[in-house]
Amino acid sequence: MSKPTLATVWLDGCSGCHMSILDMDERLVELSEQFDLVYSPLVDYKEFPAHVDIALIEGSVSSDEDDRKIRLVRAHTRVLVSLGDCAVTGNVPAMRNPIPVPELLDSVYKGNGLLQEQVPTHCLPTLLPRVRPVHEVVNVDVFVPGCPPSADTIFTIISELLAGRVPDVAALSRFGA
Amino acid sequence: MNPAPAVKTLAIDGIDVSASSDQTILDAARENGISIPTLCHLDGLTEVGACRMCLVELKGSTRLQPACVTLVEEGMEVTTRTPRLEKYRRMVLELLFAERNHVCSVCVANNMCELQDQAKAHGVTHVRFPYRSPELPVDVSHERFALDHNRCILCTRCVRVCNEIEGAHTWDLLGRGVNSLLISDLHQPWGESDTCTSCGKCVQVCPTGALFDKSKVGGKVRKNPDFLSYLNEMREGLR
Numbered sequence: 001m002s003k004p005t006l007a008t009v010w011l012d013g014c015s016g017c018h019m020s021i022l023d024m025d026e027r028l029v030e031l032s033e034q035f036d037l038v039y040s041p042l043v044d045y046k047e048f049p050a051h052v053d054i055a056l057i058e059g060s061v062s063s064d065e066d067d068r069k070i071r072l073v074r075a076h077t078r079v080l081v082s083l084g085d086c087a088v089t090g091n092v093p094a095m096r097n098p099i100p101v102p103e104l105l106d107s108v109y110k111g112n113g114l115l116q117e118q119v120p121t122h123c124l125p126t127l128l129p130r131v132r133p134v135h136e137v138v139n140v141d142v143f144v145p146g147c148p149p150s151a152d153t154i155f156t157i158i159s160e161l162l163a164g165r166v167p168d169v170a171a172l173s174r175f176g177a
Numbered sequence: 178m179n180p181a182p183a184v185k186t187l188a189i190d191g192i193d194v195s196a197s198s199d200q201t202i203l204d205a206a207r208e209n210g211i212s213i214p215t216l217c218h219l220d221g222l223t224e225v226g227a228c229r230m231c232l233v234e235l236k237g238s239t240r241l242q243p244a245c246v247t248l249v250e251e252g253m254e255v256t257t258r259t260p261r262l263e264k265y266r267r268m269v270l271e272l273l274f275a276e277r278n279h280v281c282s283v284c285v286a287n288n289m290c291e292l293q294d295q296a297k298a299h300g301v302t303h304v305r306f307p308y309r310s311p312e313l314p315v316d317v318s319h320e321r322f323a324l325d326h327n328r329c330i331l332c333t334r335c336v337r338v339c340n341e342i343e344g345a346h347t348w349d350l351l352g353r354g355v356n357s358l359l360i361s362d363l364h365q366p367w368g369e370s371d372t373c374t375s376c377g378k379c380v381q382v383c384p385t386g387a388l389f390d391k392s393k394v395g396g397k398v399r400k401n402p403d404f405l406s407y408l409n410e411m412r413e414g415l416r
Binding site for chain 2: 082085088089090091092094095097098099130133135136140143144145147169170174175176177
């Protein structure tokens with residue numbers, strides 16, 4: 001029997017949750033023998049596979065690109081995990097929500113003594129009017145709050161899911177911590 | 178002159194207890210080691226029943242009652258933990274998180290916050306309601322303290338401690354419902370308040386990061402609301 005497949009996805013977040021995954025240190029080597037990592041910013045696969053058992057999502061849904069990606073991931077994933085406060089609550093990326101997008105872009109790309117004032121229009125994803133937590137866009141199976149969730153928490157979550165159990169997340173982590 | 182309080186007997190979570198008729202269900206429960214979750218309650222301040230975390234079930238009634246403002250009655254049968262109550266307590270917490278911008282990760286009270294503690298205790302791992310993301314100001318005009326409306330849960334502990342203990346009544350609430358806002362004096366910057374004595378009691382009793390000491394930002398400083406019972410006992414000559 002082939003191993004379960006695992007993917008990790010990076011939407012609008014600081015990559016701190018992925019750093020926390022790496023922070024499992026040598027336990028990651030041991031754990032990685034139990035799954036195949038089929039998609040992740042940490043490896044070089046370009047396309048999201050047709051079937052993934054567990055997908056860990058870091059980051060909120062902030063752009064049309066995030067929106068397209070998370071719907072694709074959901075369609076091909078059995079257990080979708082919102083990993084960290086950005087995915088679970090919107091967190092820091094969502095702090096822009098009270099500000100209309102045109103005002104936001106103007107305040108970043110214009111004024112401030114910039115030599116070439118211009119709001120970028122090419123090759124960059126378009127910002128959505130509001131940053132949303134992942135579960136406002138697609139169905140989420142497991143919520144892991146934390147900024148970031150600790151390596152211990154992530155180790156326990158992955159181990160439990162691989163063993164076919166639903167982890168008791170509230171006992172492990174919380175908003176902010 | 179009120180008549181002398183009588184002794185009432187009642188059952189809380191199946192445990193027979195006795196209490197004085199002027200005691201609330203919350204008082205009686207805590208005296209008997211039965212914990213009921215609270216947010217707006219603070220020992221030493223009057224009760225307002227604002228947060229609804231302490232809702233309990235009473236036998237013979239379909240309505241849930243807040244334990245902090247419901248007096249004990251003879252023969253009462255109180256239940257403090259049921260799936261129905263837990264459902265509502267989780268909902269209360271989620272609505273508080275959705276109402277304003279509680280960004281725990283960058284909050285001055287992260288890891289020292291009663292709202293955050295309650296969320297963990299009640300298994301709130303996410304908020305099912307859409308976040309309102311309101312635009313709210315931060316008042317840093319006071320020399321020593323600051324008020325961040327984004328983190329305020331309108332528990333009114335600060336209003337009560339300023340009025341009842343310090344006697345200054347600098348704080349009050351403006352508006353109704355979701356538009357309520359904590360204001361100082363006649364809605365002027367805190368730093369320009371004529372009544373504020375800068376005693377800092379409001380900061381110490383605030384359960385979240387709404388009121389904080391500017392000099393302690395970034396430090397792991399836990400608030401100390403425990404002085405209230407001591408001050409009350411001093412005032413009443415019990416110490």
